[in-house]
Amino acid sequence: MRSAGYTIKNFYRCPLVYMRGVSEVVVNVLLLAITVAASTLLFSIFFNVYTQQQSRLVVEGAGDVCVARVFDVGNVSGVARFYIYNRGNVACIFDKAYIYSGSAVAGPWSVSSCRVAPQSVSLCDSSAPYRVGVVYRLTGPRGEVAEVSWPGP
Incomplete structure (x- = not known):
């Protein structure tokens, strides 16, 4: 039986970290863009679902009121x-x-x-x-x- 042999040298050969022909900077920018897009999507879904009622109340409150x-x-x-x-x-x-x-x-x-x-x-x-x-x-x-x-x- 062979052990997996996880060492620092083998870690950098992992497919997530080591990409052939792509620089480290490009990979970091790509991961940053994916993270921002995913967080924006989750943020918009969360606030659209949980503040719909509050949004209606704000719109009603912004209208003319009885004085x-x-x-x-x-x-x-x-x-x-x-x-x-x-x-x-x-x-x-x-x-x-x-x-x-x-x-x-x-x-x-x-x-x-x-x-x-x-x-x-x-x-x-x-x-x-x-x-x-x-x-x-x-x-x-x-x-x-x-x-x-x-x-x-």
């Missing part, structure tokens, strides 16, 4: 009515109302068909009770938020 302000809260038989001004360029839609009092949060209460056109004022009825000294927050299905700290009339 609304609640400037008055009316008392209609013990129920809050909100007067909202939309300063943005897109329509605002609100469907829920919350009441913040200190660290306590009450709600959500429904807000009936509250759509505020761009650069306009609208009134929105809700089922939230009218209270003094609280913070009202209106939210919408697309992330709209409008808030008012209501000290009372």
Whole structure:
């Protein structure tokens, strides 16, 4: 039986290292190019698969947003009515109302068909009770938020 006889001399005769007629510099440049191409491919596959959802969120966040302000809260038989001004360029839609009092949060209460056109004022009825000294927050299905700290009339 012959031993494999791995020595330094035999290592340099390995087909991966020793190539006939090709210089050492060319082989190193070729291996570097293959490594860069493979890592670029893996990098693009990884980030395309794992950040697709994040990419959609970035695109949605870059679009126009609702910029609304609640400037008055009316008392209609013990129920809050909100007067909202939309300063943005897109329509605002609100469907829920919350009441913040200190660290306590009450709600959500429904807000009936509250759509505020761009650069306009609208009134929105809700089922939230009218209270003094609280913070009202209106939210919408697309992330709209409008808030008012209501000290009372």
